[in-house]
Amino acid sequence: MTTSCLYHTQGIRGYQYQKTERTGLTEIYHLHSTTHSLRCPCCRSEATTLVKTGKSRDIRGLSIGFKRTIMRVYTRRILCRDCGHSPQEPIDFCAAAYVSYSKWVVKFVLALRRAMSIREVAQFTGLNWESVKNIEKKYLSKKYKTVRLGDVEYLGIDEVYLGKKLGYITVVRDLDTGAVLYIGNGKGGDSLKPFRSRIRRKAKRIKAVAIDMANSYSAWVAEVLPDADIVYDHFHVIKLMNERMDGLRKSTMNKLADEQKKELKGKRFLILRNQENLSPEAAQELKKLRFEFKDLGTASMMKEYLRNIYRMADSCELARTAFMLWCEKAETSGIACLKQMAKTIRKRIEGLVSFWKHHRITSASQEGFNNKIGWLTRQAYGYKDEKYLHLKIYDLPNLQTRKYL
Ligand SMILES: [Zn+2]
Structure with a gap:
């Protein structure tokens, strides 16, 4: 190892290479700082003397093949004759004063994280899990310190359930770019308090806000963004319909004898899944279920009908007529969950039709996004660190979903 080599392979400048110590799979390079004078970091005075401490600090460098490398730096103190302080001489290739790896190790870890899980990066580099996580957390904190609202026109607000421990979060996204603009703890208007003044400055620009039908x-939106239209988009309508249908499935199941219960149990996905995504066998099974459980059959048919409105209607007027027809049909069906859905649709018809007014703004990506969050939390049940998880959610739109994250 030469001084020049140190610079080109490890990004270390201003240090003199002295010797190498080898222990098993580790190379230890002994380094001395070549700086002659330094200003006092406390008072900026130039009246300082550098004094050896007789101690050293070990900083992890990039591995060379199978060999781990450690930079053993002999430390010095900066004695200040003006203020009397004697701080340690900073090691500028080290990532931070309180860590023991170099800046290039940080770069390398961030590059690896694009394709590997935290655990894999830790195993590969020999760093511990927590260090790898903290490297990424620091990087993301800086990246998302201030999220610009930019030229946002269409907002999507949604609550996402992160599991028992972390509960709900509210995520605000720019529906055009997909960027996450804000994450609040909890759900409902209260969770958006800190976001309020920021978005208000942009209130004139915002054309529409897509939200769920639960009215939360x-x-x-009416208060903070009075000029924006509320849109109940395709994704949220079908989500609500699915919830209602699942309620019907459960209540149907409760009324059945044990033998029949078995038949319906575990069929949740068959009933809730979109028809075109079913295999021929599954479609056949669904047909059978629809025949056997008439109410459930009707409801599942009505859901497809609802989805068809989104597929076929190409104007506000057509959509409005189709929704009204749907409601009439639902009301005469005598099935409680459909009647309830009809009531909601009638009440929220303006918001439903607004979907067409705003050129079918879509949170089509919203469904995918919510799934990604779900997958993120499942991937890493080790995400006990809430802040880190939030940062990962901010970063989700930039990530290709891979096997690991
Ligand atoms: Zn000083």
Whole structure:
């Protein structure tokens, strides 16, 4: 190892290479700082003397093949004659004063994280899990310190369930770019409090806000963004319909004898899944279920009908007529969950039709996005660090979904 080599392979400048110590799979390079004078970091005075401490600090460098490398740096103190302080001489190739790996190790870890899980990166580099996580957390904190609202026109607000421990979060996204603009803890208008003043400055620009039909954010939008239209988009309508149908499935199941219960149990996905995504066998099974459980059959048919409105209607007027027809049909079906859905649709018809007014703004990506969050939390049940998880959610739109994250 030469001084020049140190610079080109490890990004280390200003240090003199002295010797190498070898222990098993580790190379230890002994380094001395070549700096002659330094300003005092406390008072900026130039009246300082550098004094050897007789101690050293070990900083992890990039591995060379199978060999791990450690830079053993002999430390010095900066004695200041003006303020009397004697701080340690900073090691500028080290990533931070309180860590023991170099800046290039950080770069390398971030590059590996694009394709590997935290655990894999830790195994590969020999760093511990926590260090790898912290390297990424620091990088993401800086990247998402201030999220610009930019030229946002279409907002999507949604609550996402992260599991028992972390509960709900509210995520605000720019529906055009897919960027995450804000993450709040909890759900409903309260979770958006810190976001309020920021978005208000952009209020004139915002054309529409897509929200769920549960009414949790409509009051907030009406108050904070009075000029924006509320849109109940395709994704949220079908989501609500699925919830209602699942309720019907459960209540149907409860009324059945044990033998029949078995038949319906575990059929949740068959009933809720979109028809075109079923295999021929599954479609056949669904047909049978629809025949045997009439109400459930009707409801599942009505869901497909609802989806068809989104596929076929090409104007606000057509959509409005189709929704009204749907409601009439649902009301005469005598099935409680359909009647309930019809009531919701009638009440929220303006928001439903707004979907067409705003050129079918889509949170089509929203479904995918929510799935990605779900997958993120499942991947890493080790995400006990809430801040880190939030940062990972901010970063989700930039990531290709791979096997690991
Ligand atoms: Zn000083």
